[in-house]
Amino acid sequence: MSRPPAIAVLDSPEVSQKILEAILESANGRRALSRLARTCRAWLDPALNVLWRELDSLAPVIGLFPPHLLKKTRRPGLGLTTPPQEKDWEKILKYGERVLRVTYDELPNNVSTSIFPIFEEYRPRTYILPNLQHLTWKITTPDNLDRAGLFLTSGLQGLVLHLGGAGTKFPTLPTFLADLGGRMKLQSFTLNSSVSLPDTFTDHLLAQDRLERLVVVAPGALSPTVGKWAAYLPRLKSLQLDLSSRSAVTVNGFFKEVRDWRDLSTMICEKFGSSLSYLRIGATLSSKYGDLVRSTSRAAAAPAPSRLSLEHLSSLPVLRTISVDLPESICFTAVDVARLADVAPNLEEVRLCPLARFSPATPPQLTLENLAPLVKNCRRLNTLAVVIHARPGSAEASATSDSLLWLHVGHSWVADTLQVAILLSHFAPHLETIKWFLERNRPGFNEANARSWQKVSDILPHLQNLRLTERRAAAPAQKEVVIEYVEVAAPRPSTSDKAIDATVMTVDREVEARPSTAEFSVQVAPSSRNRATxxxxxxVSIGIDATPLTAETEVDATPQTVETQVDATPELVDIATSATFGLFKRRTESLGREDVALDTLNVRP
Structure with a gap:
């Protein structure tokens, strides 16, 4: 049983990759890919490869450690509580092979620096991201520079190194560059530093002969040694330097001799002359920003014009577009334009610093007449942007172009509007748009020039119509071809009577229409796997002693007693009555002095 084409097309790895990339770029793309990987086993590996191929932080890699090792599971970048064991690295080793690009930025502080010593001491293999191709390392402290070595694999192709922090020195930078030059062959290298380049910068990078893209933004990047080294890179396609706040002497000293710039121009034409279709020579973002700051200041004067010579360019037969946008190199001459027209006859778009500003003392060197070689030789030229000094003059009658439709003159100077309009109507009779600088609140605006170009724009359409009418009138008359049709009677054909046998012949024929069949059996038993969890x-058994604490306290409640004996024996007095008064009296007086046994007395009343 054949599968539907919509399903069969997914067998192509290229188609599957395009589908996954489209899902990733859509809204909530990473979440959709994650769900797809968890839902379908066939899409598991391709979806994970796309999800993990580019990381903007090291936090996802740290989050692969077991949760009990992380300080906070929701913020894995805070680090680990205990060092990992060998089995704790399984997920990192598994998913680390899928990572192709990674970025580390110290400023957001979403990854603790304590994780790097753990990586260095406990990693089970040399590189935890063995297939890494591009590394972006943005730091502000010197200690983090050497830690980038944990990710400098032999297969690394691109490195972006940002060394920030005003006044911060990086003493280990020469050692780092030496290690970089001897360990790998880069195709792209970017160094953005606030500190000066070391004196041995080019010596450490001499082995990097496969560089195709080079960006150096740092003090000392315009030294002659750097320029000479860059000029002899055989595969270099893109060179970016920061020319902001640099004097003409410094810029010219980048190539210490004219021979070096000539060698670079010759190399470009020899290596890429047969295939180069687009050539752009531009400034860095920081250089453009500096020029913007200068241009927005009322007191800022136009920079001193300098020249980037185009005389040393050779044959570029397939070049379609050339764009030069350098804030400092804004001066072009008639020799440059003539050379460009000779070496690149198939040019369609030419932009030579169209927003350049010139001081009143130094007008542009190019005139409208100097553009005649471009108009004459480049028959496909449709866009031209250049600053000129439109002085009255005349051009050759043959210098005209039917393809030039768009002209941008920027801050160009103009003297006689009528003469300029006449010359433009001859150069470009089909010109549709002419543009000039109109922003009144920006430095460099010249109201007189703006009004003059407005007059040229108003006059030009009428002169173009007149020019086209003159050319049609001057064109040689075409021969008129007249075709006349004459009616001629056809001769009558000869006829004769003949008999024709019109009996229909029939034939019986049988056709066996048995279809050919084939039996196919497809076993659709799904692959299954028994898994027990x-x-x-x-x-954990925990015993708790719940016996309450008791204390025995005895209180002696014996009352304190005092024994007191009281003699309650009454005193007895035996009185005997005697008739003898004297005796009674004597006896009474003797009471209290001596005990007398009265019972012995025989007293009778």
């Missing part, structure tokens, strides 16, 4: 929760 032990879900026994981990338990």
């Amino acid at each position: 032990q879900a026994s929760p981990s338990s």
